[in-house]
Amino acid sequence: MINRRRLLQLGAFSLAGPSLTVGLLGARSASQSCSPVIPNDHSPSNGGSCPYPIPWLDKNGNHNQSPMPNVELSNIYHFKGKLARGNGFHGMGTDNKGNRLAWGTPTTDYSYMAGEYWAGRQSRQRTFAHT
């Protein structure tokens, strides 16, 4: 049986960051592909729009690290723009059975990044959220 309290501590609060998937406003899909398209008309292929991961994190299988002083806070390499990150979010809440539950852990982290990144040999503007 799934332990609901554990869900609140670990599961549902940590999805988008590791895959650089972004949550979207409204009901739009988060699975829009950014992979390079293989041209079938001999047109140039310069790569896709997927952001580059942080090189020294990606080689270890991670796309980000827990935010703290003096670490790379970005999830994206070749980026310039606004960024905020926080971790250790916690609080209380109530489930649909009326149970009062604590949520959050030291690694519950959220962030936004809004600005310019370089991919597919061109600069791109985008806003990302890490939930």
Add this chain to the structure above:
Amino acid sequence: MPSDGLTFSPDGKTATLQMVNVPIIDQPRWPAMDAETTPARMDFKLVFKATAEPVTYEDPARHYRFEGFKASARLEAMLRVESIDFTFKTDPLETSSSDFAVMGFETNGQYYDAAKS
């Protein structure tokens, strides 16, 4: 995400990220390799407020620089796992807290190199 999901106060010191119906996964046994997943949805509001304490994190060897301010960060959220009839609503934003938060401006990779040259 649509850029209008992220808004800033006129002085730039408060940022609000608000999203609804975000597709997520419920994965209680994460990070176990065989941790099962269940589709879920989340609405949330995240608010960062900068303090007056500046911070700069820079590593020329790794080509990154972050310049900004320490911040407070608060979160409220609503989670729904429809397949198991589970919902969870956090208490209001003001009751939450975080251990560490910063907000500012990041430059890395080729943009860092361009700024240095």
